[in-house]
Amino acid sequence: MEYDAVIGMEVHVELSTASKVFCSCSTQFNAPANTNVCPVCLGMPGVLPVMNRKAVEYSVAAGLALNCTISRWSKMDRKNYFYPDLAKNYQISQYDLPLCHGGWIDIRVGGVTKRIGITRAHLEEDTARNTHTLSGGVSGIDFNRSGVALLEIVTEPDISSADEAFAYLTELKRILQYLEVSDCNMEEGSLRAEANVSLRPRGSAGFGTKTEVKNVASFSGVHKAIDYEIARQRQILDSGGTVVQETRGWDADRGITVSQRTKESAHDYRYFPEPDLVPLAVDEAWEARIRASLPELPQARWRRFQEAYGLSPYDAEVLTASRAMADYFEATVAAGAGAKPAANWIMGDLQALLVKNGLPVEECKVASGELAAMIRLIDDGTISGKIAKDILLEMFDTGQSPTSIVEAKGLIQISDESELERIVAEVVAGNPGPVEDFRNGKEKALGFLVGQAMKASRGKANPKMINEMLLKALEN
Ligand SMILES: [Zn+2]
Numbered sequence: 001m002e003y004d005a006v007i008g009m010e011v012h013v014e015l016s017t018a019s020k021v022f023c024s025c026s027t028q029f030n031a032p033a034n035t036n037v038c039p040v041c042l043g044m045p046g047v048l049p050v051m052n053r054k055a056v057e058y059s060v061a062a063g064l065a066l067n068c069t070i071s072r073w074s075k076m077d078r079k080n081y082f083y084p085d086l087a088k089n090y091q092i093s094q095y096d097l098p099l100c101h102g103g104w105i106d107i108r109v110g111g112v113t114k115r116i117g118i119t120r121a122h123l124e125e126d127t128a129r130n131t132h133t134l135s136g137g138v139s140g141i142d143f144n145r146s147g148v149a150l151l152e153i154v155t156e157p158d159i160s161s162a163d164e165a166f167a168y169l170t171e172l173k174r175i176l177q178y179l180e181v182s183d184c185n186m187e188e189g190s191l192r193a194e195a196n197v198s199l200r201p202r203g204s205a206g207f208g209t210k211t212e213v214k215n216v217a218s219f220s221g222v223h224k225a226i227d228y229e230i231a232r233q234r235q236i237l238d239s240g241g242t243v244v245q246e247t248r249g250w251d252a253d254r255g256i257t258v259s260q261r262t263k264e265s266a267h268d269y270r271y272f273p274e275p276d277l278v279p280l281a282v283d284e285a286w287e288a289r290i291r292a293s294l295p296e297l298p299q300a301r302w303r304r305f306q307e308a309y310g311l312s313p314y315d316a317e318v319l320t321a322s323r324a325m326a327d328y329f330e331a332t333v334a335a336g337a338g339a340k341p342a343a344n345w346i347m348g349d350l351q352a353l354l355v356k357n358g359l360p361v362e363e364c365k366v367a368s369g370e371l372a373a374m375i376r377l378i379d380d381g382t383i384s385g386k387i388a389k390d391i392l393l394e395m396f397d398t399g400q401s402p403t404s405i406v407e408a409k410g411l412i413q414i415s416d417e418s419e420l421e422r423i424v425a426e427v428v429a430g431n432p433g434p435v436e437d438f439r440n441g442k443e444k445a446l447g448f449l450v451g452q453a454m455k456a457s458r459g460k461a462n463p464k465m466i467n468e469m470l471l472k473a474l475e476n
Helices: 053-065 162-179 219-238 284-292 298-309 313-319 323-334 339-357 368-379 385-398 402-409 417-430 432-439 444-456 463-475
Strands: 003-014 077-080 090-093 100-109 112-125 129-131 140-142 149-155 191-201 211-214 246-251 256-262
Touching (some): 003 219, 053 100, 053 149, 053 162, 053 284, 100 162, 112 162, 162 191, 162 219, 211 256, 219 246, 219 256, 298 339, 313 323, 313 339, 323 368, 339 368, 368 402, 385 402, 417 432, 417 444, 432 444, 432 463
Antiparallel strands (some): 003 149, 003 191, 077 090, 100 112, 129 140
16 A cells, blocks of 8 residues: 655754743853752742743744744643653643744745645743763763753644655754754754654545654754654554554664654643743734844745845755855855855855865854955956965965965966967977877867966966967967
8 A cells, every 4th residue: 555654843942042941040051060050940849930031032033934823822831740850840831822823834845845834833941951871870860951941843744754854854943043043953952853753545634643753863863763664654554553652762873763652642741821920921012023123034035045146046045054154145245256156166165165174154264255355356367266276275274365365375367478378389399299189180188288288387377368379379
């Protein structure tokens, strides 16, 4: 039998507020264990939470960017369960009245746009972090993470493949990073993704039994885990078995999902309204202020880059991958570089240097204005494109301006005719074999001779002029 996969994603992102959601403790990552704590986030009896206004604003900003309706009135609820990472024995979350609901984002897979519904995005607190790798057979609990503001974003079951799940996560991360509401650093746990996966006979409308896949450390891991889970469920169904509703952990080393626990239902958590916090009321004026503060979002920028700069959809995609990259490109163009050469240099040589050195563009020593200056030096014939590659490398390492590098190293392109004539004459005299070959119709020999002339000028000859002058000399 053929099956369709039905996938929904649940993503938790840590909001990048300076302090936690219900107390004033710092959210700094990697502080010594249990130093960013207070009676509130340690769950001491009798303490009272106070809502972090910034956490609400970040959540609303994210909700608006995900095309959600913002609730005029919502509330916090207690989700009760016992686990060592939860000192209060309940997590403050949102149950039936989430802050944001009913949104969507568009993803592109294989050139096709698909709309993924966002069921809800709600605010809650993070739990402490358990560590089971300490020596002496003991486990540790670090409460630094306890009470950090979390936004849980849940999709409709609109995703049909691992590729679509990957595209959804990439787009969601891009939006949240543009908003600067989360760094979405998966390695540090600021973004955690879970997938609900089920299969149904192709074309049918009902839903099969779903499993929830957790413990995935990267987007490519999510892709692999979903593919594995689809294959596993297909095998069960094909052999006449039934899929068990459960939570399964992804074991990246073995490339399989492993049963962790059978899935709880909502009523197991005995949700009830949090009595220590007043309801959340976001009025129209507040929502409007937050909406007005939103930056241009990635999809809008992607379209504008194609229209305003004549870039291909692919180039616009690469250059809007991060807000910093898009800003860098626009600053380079504003400083006088042509859009197409700026795009080519940034996506080509500069990107290669950034990747090789593991640097984000924000930390690049080549200021956008200096890159534009380098491109102008190529345009006006001062340097060749070949020499520019070496100059860019020097700029990347030292942060020097292209003009000072050109002057210090004497790299100005030779466009002086008499000097080029001399080089051409030398090359023709010194390579009788290839010259003969060219005159006998082997046109490839010209490339070799141009190469020799460029070499003789140590890369500084104007390649266009060399080409023309060699051709003339050979035809005579
Ligand atoms: Zn605290």
